[in-house]
Amino acid sequence: MENLTETMPGLAERLAERLAHAISSGDLLAGSRLPTEQALCDQYGVSRTVVREAISMLKHDELVVSRQGSGTYVSQQPKVALRLSPPLGNLQSVSEILEIRSALEVKAAELAAQRCDRARLRRIRNALEELEDAVERGEEGVHEDLAFHRAIVAATGNEHFLATIDFLHRLLHQAIQVTRRNEARHPPFMRQVEDEHRALLDAIASGDAEAARNAASLHLANAERRLRLAQGAPDDG
Structure with a gap:
């Protein structure tokens, strides 16, 4: 029987948290362009699906915005979003x-x-x-x-x-x-x-x-x- 933990989307959540921390700490500056999807895949060893899901989470928190034909950028005034712990997988x-x-x-x-x-x-x-x-x-x-x-x-x-x-x-x-x-x-x-x-x-x-x-x-x-x-x-x- 497949363990419930194995079905949790933890990779995307962890990547979103890493990127959110980089934004809050100033490693990714307001207005700066995020690395490309492929660069993030290579840097964190995850798939494009995981990267896209993580960026979707950041967009929902208004930490990043997409510009058509240009890429994804850190918001000029990124909000400090309240963080809710994800389900543990059990x-x-x-x-x-x-x-x-x-x-x-x-x-x-x-x-x-x-x-x-x-x-x-x-x-x-x-x-x-x-x-x-x-x-x-x-x-x-x-x-x-x-x-x-x-x-x-x-x-x-x-x-x-x-x-x-x-x-x-x-x-x-x-x-x-x-x-x-x-x-x-x-x-x-x-x-x-x-x-x-x-x-x-x-x-x-x-x-x-x-x-x-x-x-x-x-x-x-x-x-x-x-x-x-x-x-x-x-x-x-």
Whole structure:
């Protein structure tokens, strides 16, 4: 059985932290151009995928910006971002992130069902279609999965809610990567996830707040249950 630790995206996280430290310490000056992807690959002994993911994290923290046709540069006034420790790679750690998601996303689904207008609903539908397309292409769909759930939070119309989710972006991204990699190894799990996402969308579209709340709660509880089953841990559910 594959160890959960081996599925964690730790390389990208560590590279992002190294580059963020270089920026905060002044080794990479404000306004300076980052080394090329290949140079970073050679320097840190990682793949281009890892480099791109790490740079994506830095962009989200507004530490770097991209200039089309020119490269990636340290922001002129890089922010000192609050750092959240990544999941440790064990079942307990990821389960704790799922608890945070449940506290936020179950209420978000309820509010989305009550407040969602046509434009917001269309964005949720589009996000789910993009996720399904990514799966069809054989991709993990981590970014798309996160975008789907973020679209539901955005549909609440509560900007503070959305800001909270965005602050937790890296934490949620890594936990979703763990759950999706686990589910991708078990086709029945993938079908369950697709059905749960559809049920959540349908409940929001119908304006049924209770059904949306229940669908979100079930989806997140099942995500933990699927992890436990895959790891051979006792099923608490």
